[in-house]
Amino acid sequence: AQSVTQLDSQVPVFEEAPVELRCNYSSSVSVYLFWYVQYPNQGLQLLLKYLSGSTLVKGINGFEAEFNKSQTSFHLRKPSVHISDTAEYFCAVSHSSASKIIFGSGTRLSIRP
């Protein structure tokens, strides 16, 4: 069975500072990995996904993530955050042969001016 662990429930950072949101997964088979963002009172929006190929994945809004198979991690990074990045971020995994997505518990990113 697959599972996803987001190590930080909340991450406060100052505006224009870099940020890293951590995600580890466990699975005995090949997986696809995703990062979604949820703004207040909205649904989820896909930031980026890793299916195969280059382990560095670039997404929307200046975010990127690196797939590390040996450490079973898929950490999300942004070099300089903006107030508008305040949201909850979810890491997710799916089996490479099924479309069901398993989500992590989420990390709330709060940006201080």
Add this chain to the structure above:
Amino acid sequence: KAGVTQTPRYLIKTRGQQVTLSCSPISGHRSVSWYQQTPGQGLQFLFEYFSETQRNKGNFPGRFSGRQFSNSRSEMNVSTLELGDSALYLCASSLVAGAGDTQYFGPGTRLTVL
């Protein structure tokens, strides 16, 4: 292209009642998945439909059911509501039910059970 729409956006029901939520996928998308989001349990997969057939089901009791119509619109039904069913119910659509397919989420229906 219009996004995923969910109706109603907000619902208040009492214990024991039943409720039906609706989801209209993005035009051309044939797969619809449903998720329940609560503060305690987070985001949990309910079920997935493709071409009017349920392809996957999560670990929810039989009170939770769904269906998909020939135009890909989907409904989910919860019978005999319990307080713990209070949640944000999210619907997501994708082109096909393929692994790795991008799922596009609607804004959700917030259900409150009193």
